[in-house]
Amino acid sequence: MNAPTAASEPRSLYWSVRREIWENRSVWLAPLIVASVVLFATAISTLCLPIRLRATSTPAQQHAAIVSPFSMAPAPIMFTTFFVGFIYCLDALYGERRDRSILFWKSLPVSDGTTVLAKAMIPLLILPLIALALGIITQLVLLPFGAVGLAASGRNPGLVFREFHFFRGLPIMIYGLTVHALWFAPIYGWFMLVSAWARRTPVLWALMPPLLISAVERIVSRTWYFMYMLQYRVMGAMKEAFIFDKKGDISSLSQLTPGRFLSAPGLWVGLVFAVACFAIAVRLRRNREPI
Amino acid sequence: MAVIEARGLRKAYGPTVALSGVDLRVEEGRILGLIGPNGAGKTTALNAILGLTPYQGELRVLGRDPWTERDLLMRDVCFIADVSVLPRWIRVSQALDYVAGVHPRFDRAKAEGFLARTDIKRTSRVRQLSKGMVAQLHLALVMAIDARLLVLDEPTLGLDILFRKQFYDSLLNDYFDRTRTIVVTTHQVEEIQDVLTDLMFIDHGRIALESSMEEFESCYAQVMVHPDRVAEARALNPIHERQLFGRSILLFDGVDRQQLAALGEVRTPGIADLFVAVMGNREGAAR
Numbered sequence: 001m002n003a004p005t006a007a008s009e010p011r012s013l014y015w016s017v018r019r020e021i022w023e024n025r026s027v028w029l030a031p032l033i034v035a036s037v038v039l040f041a042t043a044i045s046t047l048c049l050p051i052r053l054r055a056t057s058t059p060a061q062q063h064a065a066i067v068s069p070f071s072m073a074p075a076p077i078m079f080t081t082f083f084v085g086f087i088y089c090l091d092a093l094y095g096e097r098r099d100r101s102i103l104f105w106k107s108l109p110v111s112d113g114t115t116v117l118a119k120a121m122i123p124l125l126i127l128p129l130i131a132l133a134l135g136i137i138t139q140l141v142l143l144p145f146g147a148v149g150l151a152a153s154g155r156n157p158g159l160v161f162r163e164f165h166f167f168r169g170l171p172i173m174i175y176g177l178t179v180h181a182l183w184f185a186p187i188y189g190w191f192m193l194v195s196a197w198a199r200r201t202p203v204l205w206a207l208m209p210p211l212l213i214s215a216v217e218r219i220v221s222r223t224w225y226f227m228y229m230l231q232y233r234v235m236g237a238m239k240e241a242f243i244f245d246k247k248g249d250i251s252s253l254s255q256l257t258p259g260r261f262l263s264a265p266g267l268w269v270g271l272v273f274a275v276a277c278f279a280i281a282v283r284l285r286r287n288r289e290p291i
Numbered sequence: 292m293a294v295i296e297a298r299g300l301r302k303a304y305g306p307t308v309a310l311s312g313v314d315l316r317v318e319e320g321r322i323l324g325l326i327g328p329n330g331a332g333k334t335t336a337l338n339a340i341l342g343l344t345p346y347q348g349e350l351r352v353l354g355r356d357p358w359t360e361r362d363l364l365m366r367d368v369c370f371i372a373d374v375s376v377l378p379r380w381i382r383v384s385q386a387l388d389y390v391a392g393v394h395p396r397f398d399r400a401k402a403e404g405f406l407a408r409t410d411i412k413r414t415s416r417v418r419q420l421s422k423g424m425v426a427q428l429h430l431a432l433v434m435a436i437d438a439r440l441l442v443l444d445e446p447t448l449g450l451d452i453l454f455r456k457q458f459y460d461s462l463l464n465d466y467f468d469r470t471r472t473i474v475v476t477t478h479q480v481e482e483i484q485d486v487l488t489d490l491m492f493i494d495h496g497r498i499a500l501e502s503s504m505e506e507f508e509s510c511y512a513q514v515m516v517h518p519d520r521v522a523e524a525r526a527l528n529p530i531h532e533r534q535l536f537g538r539s540i541l542l543f544d545g546v547d548r549q550q551l552a553a554l555g556e557v558r559t560p561g562i563a564d565l566f567v568a569v570m571g572n573r574e575g576a577a578r
Contacts, residue, residue: 008395015392022385023378101378104429106343107370110393111362286361289343290376 016118049149074135085123089191183237189277402435531568
């Protein structure tokens with residue numbers, strides 16, 4: 001009778017994650033749409049390569065003209081997944097109460113902990129993986145366009161493979177997604193906590209308290225420390241995990257600063273806050289009834 | 292063994308008392324009807340039993356504390372908490388996949404078998420199904436789970452009479468097997484009279500009446516009294532009296548049937564008749 005107990009916890013988690021993806025098609029649909037648009041725009045831009053190459057004089061500028069469409073392509077896809085993650089978290093534990101389906105989910109032997117863990121895995125694991133996959137695919141699809149562009153400007157189409165280092169870009173992409181998942185974890189956690197708690201408009205409940213605290217601080221002490229803290233939470237991963245070059249690009253592994261990122265107190269404070277939020281969300285879900 | 296055992300079960304929402312010290316014992320193999328007016332505490336009692344709400348007092352369901360062990364309890368307990376809680380976005384095939392994935396006691400072939408008797412397509416989303424079909428789907432999912440306790444809270448609300456009849460028929464024919472236990476609440480009491488083995492009226496958070504159906508049928512009698520024998524009948528202390536087409540209908544508790552037969556037409560009352568009598572008397576007493 002106790003036999004299925006041990007084996008079924010990872011199984012429940014797996015199926016809970018799948019059901020999140022079934023329910024929230026935007027998790028893959030939104031990044032896919034953005035990737036298609038990026039692909040389309042970049043493809044046109046690479047086909048215009050001859051015009052842009054004509055405007056360059058130095059080899060460095062030429063390199064930039066050839067490579068920048070590729071290295072730029074994954075960024076909008078990544079930002080889309082962050083955005084989808086925020087929206088997803090705000091609805092994750094709210095929607096199921098609003099449509100009363102929480103009563104169905106709770107009629108099955110899946111614990112609140114497993115449910116919240118599955119939902120937390122969407123922004124922390126699934127969305128980064130989707131961004132990575134789409135980023136890789138986009139770049140691979142773009143390569144032949146780059147080659148055509150080069151051929152059209154009378155150069156060796158093979159140049160695109162020499163100038164654009166796919167395998168150098170890949171670890172940067174993985175690193176960027178990882179640091180952002182960790183850095184944004186407290187935002188995801190806070191949003192999910194609010195979505196478990198709010199009776200209506202979770203977006204207001206999620207955003208108003210931080211803004212109010214900031215306003216109160218401003219009125220009381222005429223300072224903006226709390227606002228700086230919020231800003232640091234949004235932008236901090238960029239600041240702590242990378243050294244941007246003069247043009248604001250990341251093109252080599254030496255610009256990654258994992259040591260500084262891992263020793264930033266903001267990371268660890270944020271992760272502790274995130275774990276606390278998810279834990280409270282589990283408690284709240286146990287108590288919550290349909291709205 | 293008692294499937295559900297409660298002692299002094301209490302639950303208050305602020306100043307509103309939903310359950311005030313309920314003692315309850317449901318044995319294995321029973322079909323218990325929990326009947327009460329709106330706001331009587333039925334759903335609160337069921338929510339406590341299902342681990343959906345915290346409570347005071349003692350409560351054991353299949354030997355477990357439902358509030359702290361809900362996920363383990365749900366291996367052996369199924370419930371349909373009112374109609375249309377199936378998520379509207381889910382496809383029928385996804386619902387089958389998911390329940391098969393998370394429930395160790397779900398028999399997918401059985402569920403497919405139940406669905407084959409309906410017009411429900413595997414590719415449909417729940418939002419595309421009629422209300423009756425959603426109820427059929429939910430029932431198919433639940434009946435394919437080898438559970439020991441099934442809790443139904445208004446499972447047929449808003450369904451037409453054919454669906455309601457079919458619902459209880461399949462429950463009795465395809466599911467109930469005397470080792471399982473079913474607890475059901477509904478307002479359509481007449482329809483489940485033949486289904487139940489036990490009956491419980493609940494009102495203002497208390498149990499107003501508790502009876503097995505055998506007791507119910509032997510104790511209670513309803514008599515349409517001959518007009519000239521009304522005074523005689525009233526002397527036997529009826530628990531309720533009402534008028535229908537100018538005739539008096541009196542309800543008796545524990546009065547010999549042969550004695551009553553002399554006064555008029557005797558029959559076993561419906562649950563609804565008794566409900567009106569018991570609740571009406573309580574209302575009167577409260578005033």
